[in-house]
Amino acid sequence: MIAVRAVIVGALLFPLYWMLVASFTTEARLFEAPSLVPTAISLEHYRALFDTRDFLVPVRNSLVVAGFTTIFVIPIAALCAYALARMPFRGKRLLLALVLAVSMFPQISIVAPLYLGLRTLGLLNTYPGLVLPYLTFSMPLAIWLLTGFFRHFPRELEEAAMLDGASRFRALREIVLPLAAPGLASTAILTFLYCWNEFLFALSFTLGPERYTVPVAIALFRGRYQVPWGEVLAGAIVATIPVVILVLVFQRHIVAGLTAGATKG
Amino acid sequence: MAAIALEQIAKTYPNGHIAVKGVTLEVRDGEFMVLVGPSGCGKSTLLRLIAGLETPESGRIRLNDDDVTLLGPQQRDLAMVFQSYALYPHMTVRDNLAYGLRVRRTDSGAIAARISAVAEALELETLLDRRPSQLSGGQRQRVALGRAMVREPKAFLFDEPLSNLDPSLRAQARAELLRLHRRLQTTIVYVTHDQEEAMTLADRVAVMRAGSIEQVGPPLEVYSRPANTFVARFIGSPPMNLLTVPPDGLSDPRDAIIGVRPHDVRLGKGEPFRASVDLVEPRGHDAVVHLSLYDAKPSALLAVVSAPKAPLPDTEVRVGFRPDSMHFFDPASGARVNP
Amino acid sequence: MVSFETRERRTAVAFVTPAITVIAMVALVPIALTFWEALHSHDLRLPWLGRPFVGFDNFAEAAGDGRFQAAFVRTIVFALVTVPIEIACGVALALVMHSAIRGRAFVRAAALLPWAVPTVVAALVWRFMFDGQAGVVNVPLRAVGMMEAGFDWFVGPLTAWVPIALADIWKSTPFVAVLVLAGLQTIDTSLYEAAAMDGAGRVRQFFTITLPLLRPVLVVATAFRALDALRLFDLAYVLTGGGPGSSTEPLSLYAFIALLQRLRFGYGSAISIAVFLLTLGFALLWVRALGRTLEGDR
Numbered sequence: 001m002i003a004v005r006a007v008i009v010g011a012l013l014f015p016l017y018w019m020l021v022a023s024f025t026t027e028a029r030l031f032e033a034p035s036l037v038p039t040a041i042s043l044e045h046y047r048a049l050f051d052t053r054d055f056l057v058p059v060r061n062s063l064v065v066a067g068f069t070t071i072f073v074i075p076i077a078a079l080c081a082y083a084l085a086r087m088p089f090r091g092k093r094l095l096l097a098l099v100l101a102v103s104m105f106p107q108i109s110i111v112a113p114l115y116l117g118l119r120t121l122g123l124l125n126t127y128p129g130l131v132l133p134y135l136t137f138s139m140p141l142a143i144w145l146l147t148g149f150f151r152h153f154p155r156e157l158e159e160a161a162m163l164d165g166a167s168r169f170r171a172l173r174e175i176v177l178p179l180a181a182p183g184l185a186s187t188a189i190l191t192f193l194y195c196w197n198e199f200l201f202a203l204s205f206t207l208g209p210e211r212y213t214v215p216v217a218i219a220l221f222r223g224r225y226q227v228p229w230g231e232v233l234a235g236a237i238v239a240t241i242p243v244v245i246l247v248l249v250f251q252r253h254i255v256a257g258l259t260a261g262a263t264k265g
Numbered sequence: 266m267a268a269i270a271l272e273q274i275a276k277t278y279p280n281g282h283i284a285v286k287g288v289t290l291e292v293r294d295g296e297f298m299v300l301v302g303p304s305g306c307g308k309s310t311l312l313r314l315i316a317g318l319e320t321p322e323s324g325r326i327r328l329n330d331d332d333v334t335l336l337g338p339q340q341r342d343l344a345m346v347f348q349s350y351a352l353y354p355h356m357t358v359r360d361n362l363a364y365g366l367r368v369r370r371t372d373s374g375a376i377a378a379r380i381s382a383v384a385e386a387l388e389l390e391t392l393l394d395r396r397p398s399q400l401s402g403g404q405r406q407r408v409a410l411g412r413a414m415v416r417e418p419k420a421f422l423f424d425e426p427l428s429n430l431d432p433s434l435r436a437q438a439r440a441e442l443l444r445l446h447r448r449l450q451t452t453i454v455y456v457t458h459d460q461e462e463a464m465t466l467a468d469r470v471a472v473m474r475a476g477s478i479e480q481v482g483p484p485l486e487v488y489s490r491p492a493n494t495f496v497a498r499f500i501g502s503p504p505m506n507l508l509t510v511p512p513d514g515l516s517d518p519r520d521a522i523i524g525v526r527p528h529d530v531r532l533g534k535g536e537p538f539r540a541s542v543d544l545v546e547p548r549g550h551d552a553v554v555h556l557s558l559y560d561a562k563p564s565a566l567l568a569v570v571s572a573p574k575a576p577l578p579d580t581e582v583r584v585g586f587r588p589d590s591m592h593f594f595d596p597a598s599g600a601r602v603n604p
Numbered sequence: 605m606v607s608f609e610t611r612e613r614r615t616a617v618a619f620v621t622p623a624i625t626v627i628a629m630v631a632l633v634p635i636a637l638t639f640w641e642a643l644h645s646h647d648l649r650l651p652w653l654g655r656p657f658v659g660f661d662n663f664a665e666a667a668g669d670g671r672f673q674a675a676f677v678r679t680i681v682f683a684l685v686t687v688p689i690e691i692a693c694g695v696a697l698a699l700v701m702h703s704a705i706r707g708r709a710f711v712r713a714a715a716l717l718p719w720a721v722p723t724v725v726a727a728l729v730w731r732f733m734f735d736g737q738a739g740v741v742n743v744p745l746r747a748v749g750m751m752e753a754g755f756d757w758f759v760g761p762l763t764a765w766v767p768i769a770l771a772d773i774w775k776s777t778p779f780v781a782v783l784v785l786a787g788l789q790t791i792d793t794s795l796y797e798a799a800a801m802d803g804a805g806r807v808r809q810f811f812t813i814t815l816p817l818l819r820p821v822l823v824v825a826t827a828f829r830a831l832d833a834l835r836l837f838d839l840a841y842v843l844t845g846g847g848p849g850s851s852t853e854p855l856s857l858y859a860f861i862a863l864l865q866r867l868r869f870g871y872g873s874a875i876s877i878a879v880f881l882l883t884l885g886f887a888l889l890w891v892r893a894l895g896r897t898l899e900g901d902r
Contacts, residue, residue: 083616088279112637154351
């Protein structure tokens with residue numbers, strides 16, 4: 001069994017490992033017979049990445065856009081999710097269906113009006129010009145995850161608080177939210193990840209390297225004669241580092257978020 | 266303290282389930298009222314309606330003489346002890362106790378005074394700085410009680426608070442509750458599915474079934490004069506024997522169902538009816554004897570006799586019923602009729 | 605005086621309004637606008653032609669456009685091929701993860717990484733691995749003699765799909781596995797024990813106990829994966845750019861090209877609506893199929 005497990009884990013991680021190795025391999029060696037274990041480590045690609053290609057710019061852009069989207073989405077989604085999970089109102093099922101439907105939108109389907117709208121507002125190639133479109137998929141995602149989470153939250157704590165005299169809002173603030181921190185954290189992490197990884201909107205609504213996000217930047221690397229694989233892969237590694245850190249540290253939260261959202265179907 | 270009056274309260278859930286059907290009930294000021302019945306009978310729903318956690322479709326709820334039907338739980342000044350205690354896990358015991366008072370903007374001096382009074386009464390002084398996760402089940406139950414007491418509410422509501430306790434602790438907790446009631450003279454509405462608990466604690470018992478109240482009265486009255494066959498079999502353990510076709514010599518011209526409590530069944534050579542012994546369950550001080558009555562329907566009969574007098578299984582005995590111990594019920598409606 | 609119930613309802617509406625407003629503004633209004641745009645002729649390279657209303661002309665053009673038809677069919681075939689593979693692999697991976705007692709967290713973290721990395725990164729690394737010169741995949745194949753020296757995966761219209769499909773499967777299997785793993789953990793182990801005592805072997809237990817009880821999870825996972833497959837964009841754009849020619853061009857990519865390369869916003873919007881209807885159609889079919897199987901269960 002352990003052998004099977006090792007093979008599977010190996011197969012899953014091999015491409016990432018290969019990418020790591022290649023990013024440290026000199027340009028010349030890249031096209032020779034590849035070896036599993038690197039014989040010589042070179043930092044030339046990383047140096048080129050940050051000096052010539054100024055890679056910190058797309059990194060900063062991604063951080064800003066993903067960060068602001070997450071900060072904006074979580075509170076609004078939490079309020080909505082709490083109402084969906086706990087409170088009676090007309091049209092609740094309709095709203096849930098709507099949230100689900102919007103999360104299934106193909107992103108390409110709204111590129112045209114968003115592009116024209118952003119152009120009119122002069123927001124193309126700006127931070128708000130990405131955060132706004134990012135709300136399209138991150139808001140339904142966050143609402144979906146948080147509704148699933150709040151549904152499993154024991155009702156009686158809020159009821160006890162209300163009998164103690166607290167209004168719904170106060171009970172939410174003082175009792176539910178402090179205890180909902182894990183759910184909020186996992187939702188925030190997943191939201192941040194989705195924004196960090198997003199490609200199509202970033203490709204469509206940014207016009208130049210000064211506002212490219214990381215995925216767009218590495219996809220559009222151009223070399224003089226061919227794809228500069230060394231730098232591309234080095235950039236890919238940099239793009240992957242925050243993801244790896246988040247997954248390793250928060251994997252339990254991430255899995256909880258994924259399964260909570262999915263099992264509430 | 267308050268009297269609680271429910272007038273024609275009805276509650277149906279959105280999925281169509283009728284939880285409470287036109288219930289009218291009066292809880293007197295300072296009374297210990299127990300709502301008892303099998304699961305699904307609507308007793309918890311009724312409690313939640315009193316608390317304001319649910320709103321009835323029709324009917325009125327009054328506290329003293331104020332109509333509170335439309336008020337939320339925040340404004341009714343009632344306290345509830347939940348089955349799971351619902352202690353705030355992220356707060357210390359002290360903060361748990363203080364929460365309700367803080368929300369109502371009681372000044373900190375008064376809060377501290379009330380907390381120490383309650384902590385002393387319930388022996389919680391050493392636990393005040395602990396979190397709920399650090400407490401045992403029995404300690405959590407006392408904190409839940411303390412949280413309710415600290416607020417000095419108009420009435421206390423209990424939703425099966427003892428069912429999460431070990432059986433050995435339950436008897437002790439029950440005694441403490443009774444002592445508390447006697448001291449504080451508070452109005453209590455208490456929900457349980459355990460009829461023995463109901464009988465021990467209540468000033469008056471309300472037996473519920475399928476959303477309606479079958480009978481309300483002091484425990485002794487409900488036990489000795491059940492209003493119908495349901496109450497007759499629900500209250501008392503082992504349950505009352507109900508004979509639809511009594512043995513010869515006992516038949517009633519109205520074909521009434523005859524009820525006899527197992528404690529009122531006598532075994533002895535001079536008794537009128539014949540029966541065989543199927544099974545004997547020793548219970549220490551006494552024994553439950555499972556009998557098959559000849560010439561009667563249903564033939565199964567339970568009797569409780571003192572241990573030394575228990576017969577052997579697979580023997581034939583003669584049984585009789587203590588005079589004036591029989592109950593008569595209408596065969597169609599199940600309602601009690603006079604002998 | 606306002607009743608408690610009314611106040612609760614008003615509070616709920618207040619809680620929900622900000623989110624609905626955002627969704628309406630960035631999703632609902634745009635999709636309606638896309639549809640409106642598709643009814644016009646709007647070429648951004650020829651602004652002097654204005655934006656005349658042309659009714660359903662764009663849709664008619666798309667229906668007759670060979671490239672559109674090919675992309676439409678291609679997208680569906682891609683979904684039909686990759687989704688079952690991803691589900692099967694996901695179940696297998698979940699079984700492996702489930703049986704791990706020690707180091708389960710490590711296996712799970714390792715399994716999550718392919719799903720968590722940006723799709724662009726996945727595309728780039730698989731493109732690199734299949735590269736004609738530097739590709740590591742080609743080395744063993746050449747060594748064994750199964751591949752000629754000058755072979756390039758990205759040149760053939762069918763072979764160019766292989767890295768795309770593999771990248772998608774590599775990335776999606778962990779997602780399915782995580783869902784299935786959660787489902788596996790809810791299955792009472794005493795069911796297996798009872799079956800074993802009844803004489804059922806592991807394989808039979810899998811098909812008669814595990815799979816049926818996993819059905820709800822598999823339904824959800826299949827729906828998610830199919831929707832993502834129909835919306836395929838990132839992998840195709842980065843791995844092949846749709847090439848060679850347009851043989852690996854899914855529908856979303858064709859819409860993108862029409863919109864942001866050809867700048868034909870009217871026509872591109874029509875294609876975008878086609879993608880939207882494709883996913884909507886799948887969703888409706890799925891819901892109906894679900895409803896029917898649920899009734900069949902009763």
